[in-house]
Amino acid sequence: SSSSSSENARFGRSGSLSSIPPPAQKIDVNPPKGTRDFPPEEMRLRNWLFHNFREVSQMFAFEEVDFPVLESEALFIRKAGEEIRDQLYCFEDRGNRRVALRPELTPSLARLVIQKGKSLSLPLKWFAVGQCWRYERMTRGRRREHYQWNMDIIGVPDVTAEAELISSIVTFFKRIGITAVDVGFKVSSRKVLQEVLRYYSIPNNLFGKVCIIIDKMEKIPIDEVKKELRSAELSDEAIEELLQVLSIKSLTKLEEKLGAAGEAVADLKQLFSLAEKFGYSEWIQFDASVVRGLAYYTGIVFEGFDREGKLRAICGGGRYDQLLSTFGGEDIPACGFGFGDAVIVELLKEKGLIPEVGPQVENIVCYLDPDLQGAAVSVATILRGKGQSVDLVLENKSLKWVFKRAARINACRLILVGSSEWQKGEVRVKNLSTGEQYEIKVDKLE
Numbered sequence: 001s002s003s004s005s006s007e008n009a010r011f012g013r014s015g016s017l018s019s020i021p022p023p024a025q026k027i028d029v030n031p032p033k034g035t036r037d038f039p040p041e042e043m044r045l046r047n048w049l050f051h052n053f054r055e056v057s058q059m060f061a062f063e064e065v066d067f068p069v070l071e072s073e074a075l076f077i078r079k080a081g082e083e084i085r086d087q088l089y090c091f092e093d094r095g096n097r098r099v100a101l102r103p104e105l106t107p108s109l110a111r112l113v114i115q116k117g118k119s120l121s122l123p124l125k126w127f128a129v130g131q132c133w134r135y136e137r138m139t140r141g142r143r144r145e146h147y148q149w150n151m152d153i154i155g156v157p158d159v160t161a162e163a164e165l166i167s168s169i170v171t172f173f174k175r176i177g178i179t180a181v182d183v184g185f186k187v188s189s190r191k192v193l194q195e196v197l198r199y200y201s202i203p204n205n206l207f208g209k210v211c212i213i214i215d216k217m218e219k220i221p222i223d224e225v226k227k228e229l230r231s232a233e234l235s236d237e238a239i240e241e242l243l244q245v246l247s248i249k250s251l252t253k254l255e256e257k258l259g260a261a262g263e264a265v266a267d268l269k270q271l272f273s274l275a276e277k278f279g280y281s282e283w284i285q286f287d288a289s290v291v292r293g294l295a296y297y298t299g300i301v302f303e304g305f306d307r308e309g310k311l312r313a314i315c316g317g318g319r320y321d322q323l324l325s326t327f328g329g330e331d332i333p334a335c336g337f338g339f340g341d342a343v344i345v346e347l348l349k350e351k352g353l354i355p356e357v358g359p360q361v362e363n364i365v366c367y368l369d370p371d372l373q374g375a376a377v378s379v380a381t382i383l384r385g386k387g388q389s390v391d392l393v394l395e396n397k398s399l400k401w402v403f404k405r406a407a408r409i410n411a412c413r414l415i416l417v418g419s420s421e422w423q424k425g426e427v428r429v430k431n432l433s434t435g436e437q438y439e440i441k442v443d444k445l446e
């Protein structure tokens with residue numbers, strides 16, 4: 001037809017107005033509330049962070065595992081009043097099953113260990129980096145998903161396991177430029193709490209609930225904490241004694257209070273002694289108020305914090321020797337930690353340690369003459385066959401456009417496929433950092 005291309009465009013190929021649908025209602029192009037996209041620049045930073053998680057995990061000879069993001073809701077139903085339970089991202093699926101987006105990875109790990117049972121040779125040293133979810137009223141505007149690095153040791157009852165885990169986190173911090181001046185670990189044991197509750201004959205089934213109340217100590221007024229402890233059937237005397245013990249910040253004073261015979265003091269003394277051997281004594285401090293907010297911890301607990309006190313806990317973990325039996329499995333001693341991908345980035349920003357992770361491509365290949373498109377494809381394929389990264393300019397673009405793109409993708413060198421060189425079986429190469437230019441046979445490219 002003789003109509004101009006713009007008229008064609010308006011009428012489309014069939015040339016009739018009726019075939020063009022009205023513009024669709026524009027969708028919301030943002031990700032769902034509380035979730036993030038990872039466009040290239042953000043994805044490079046995330047990959048840098050996860051690469052360091054994996055490098056440290058493998059340095060400590062841990063094996064990577066993963067689990068479904070979607071789990072049976074039953075895996076996370078605990079009755080200790082945990083926030084993680086209140087914010088469970090759960091729903092009924094089309095098969096009328098109660099399911100949940102995992103809020104943490106440890107229950108899935110416990111499920112897999114039970115599933116594998118006797119086929120596993122202990123100890124297990126497993127790590128995972130997985131997306132975890134919570135459904136929080138957007139009134140607080142917080143995120144609903146984050147990625148968590150977990151390392152877990154299953155089958156080692158000794159405190160050496162917890163000491164090894166803390167060493168792996170210290171190793172990670174050092175790799176990314178964080179020092180003991182920036183960050184520390186508050187370390188305690190839930191056996192401290194256990195010994196006080198036992199002294200006051202508080203039944204064991206209240207242990208988890210009391211831990212969760214205590215964990216809120218820094219977040220809600222102390223009178224509210226006391227009120228919740230009273231509702232958990234603790235006497236005023238037990239509450240006062242408990243709060244007094246939880247304010248202890250020296251192992252010596254703890255020993256004076258509890259005596260040297262109990263497991264809490266013995267475990268903590270061993271951990272601090274091992275810290276010397278691992279070389280991270282300056283990173284850790286005893287703080288009896290640390291209990292962590294997960295009901296299943298039974299022994300040593302620890303959390304990484306920024307010494308300026310501006311941020312939420314960076315990471316946290318501890319021993320959970322009785323988790324498997326809550327799922328009907330045989331108990332196996334275990335400990336582990338979770339390390340989120342958000343607070344650490346806030347800390348790196350604070351410290352000016354966000355790495356320069358720009359794009360990097362070895363070659364950009366372009367053709368100057370429309371007839372040389374096939375030649376450019378063969379040059380790119382030869383280079384890729386040699387293991388080189390190539391950005392192939394897919395259309396016949398001006399040199400100005402090519403140089404602009406080369407700068408944006410940070411290409412090391414430009415390969416120009418031009419007719420005069422191609423007739424000699426050559427291409428023109430320009431080193432984009434030195435400016436050096438030369439012609440070379442294609443099969444000599446390396």
Ligand SMILES: Nc1ccc(Br)nc1
Nearest residue numbers: 103132133134143145
């Ligand atoms: N457990 C959990 C899950 C997701 C986020 Br964001 N924070 C905590």
